[in-house]
Structure formats: C-alpha cells, structure tokens
Amino acid sequence: MLTSDLRRVLDSAAIAHLATVSADGAPHVAPVFVGTEGDRVVVFTGPDSKKSRNLHRDPRVALSVATADDPFTPVVVRGRVIEWIDGDEAWEIVDRVAGKYIPVPYPRDDARVVAVIEPEVQRVGMG
Numbered sequence: 001m002l003t004s005d006l007r008r009v010l011d012s013a014a015i016a017h018l019a020t021v022s023a024d025g026a027p028h029v030a031p032v033f034v035g036t037e038g039d040r041v042v043v044f045t046g047p048d049s050k051k052s053r054n055l056h057r058d059p060r061v062a063l064s065v066a067t068a069d070d071p072f073t074p075v076v077v078r079g080r081v082i083e084w085i086d087g088d089e090a091w092e093i094v095d096r097v098a099g100k101y102i103p104v105p106y107p108r109d110d111a112r113v114v115a116v117i118e119p120e121v122q123r124v125g126m127g
Contacts, residue, residue: 001039005124009065009075010036013100018043019062020054028054034063035097041077041117044094046110047086055081061117076123083116090114 002010010016016034019027028050032043041063045051055061059082065075085093091106093114098106106112 002036002041002119003122003124006075006077006119006122007036009067009124010034010041011100012067014065014067014075016043016063016065018051019064020051021058021060022050022054023057033097033101034065035093035100037093037114037116040082041079041119042093042097042114043117044090044097044112044114047113052113052115055115056084061115063117073125074123076121077117077119078121079117079119081115082118085114085116086111 014034016032017029018032019029022028030051032045032051035042059080061079061081063077065077067073067075090113094106094112
C-alpha cells in the first residue's frame with residue numbers, strides 16, 4: 001500500500017529518475033513521468049527502449065523523485081515491475097500521467113507501454 005505522503009508526491013508533477021540494471025550489471029538511470037495506479041507506481045516508456053529491455057530482463061527498479069517545492073527532501077521507491085500494460089489501456093494511463101506535465105494528450109508518434117511497479121521500499125524524507 002502506498003503511504004499518503006508518497007501518493008501525494010507521485011500524483012504531483014514531480015519528475016522521477018528511474019534506475020534499472022543493464023545487461024552488463026551497470027546502472028541505467030533516466031528521467032520519467034511517474035504516477036499511480038491503485039496502490040502501485042506506474043511509468044511509461046517505448047517497448048524497445050533500454051528501460052524496457054532492462055526491466056523485462058531484471059524487473060528491479062529504484063525511483064528517486066524530486067518535488068518542485070522541496071527538491072532536496074529524499075523521495076525513494078524501490079520495487080519490481082510486476083505487470084506490463086499496452087494498447088488502449090496503456091494510452092489511458094499515459095495520457096492521465098502525462099497530463100500532469102504537459103497540457104495536451106501524449107503524442108502518438110511512437111508506441112508506449114506502462115510498467116506497473118510493486119513498491120517494496122517507500123520513503124519520503126529522511127525517516
């Protein structure tokens with residue numbers, strides 16, 4: 001279950017940095033739009049992106065989130081991708097999440113998939 005503090009951050013327009021594990025074991029970090037779907041965390045990406053390839057091979061993720069009003073308060077999520085959503089259902093999530101960041105529907109130029117993350121560790125602040 002997401003804490004109310006974490007849900008508040010994830011439902012805002014805070015930018016997250018998603019860390020995945022590359023095939024050679026090296027970390028790969030990329031900024032992503034982030035949101036919630038029920039008690040899970042969602043991010044989206046291209047189905048053939050490095051993020052997607054890494055997560056299909058090794059579903060472990062870490063997210064570091066910076067809020068606009070307090071970018072130095074640590075917001076951390078660690079967990080695993082437990083589901084992939086594509087097609088119309090994915091586009092509904094993409095548009096909802098992206099709508100926090102951009103004032104128009106997300107461009108349909110390239111395919112997008114949604115990674116659903118089950119949080120195992122969640123922290124807002126130093127606690």
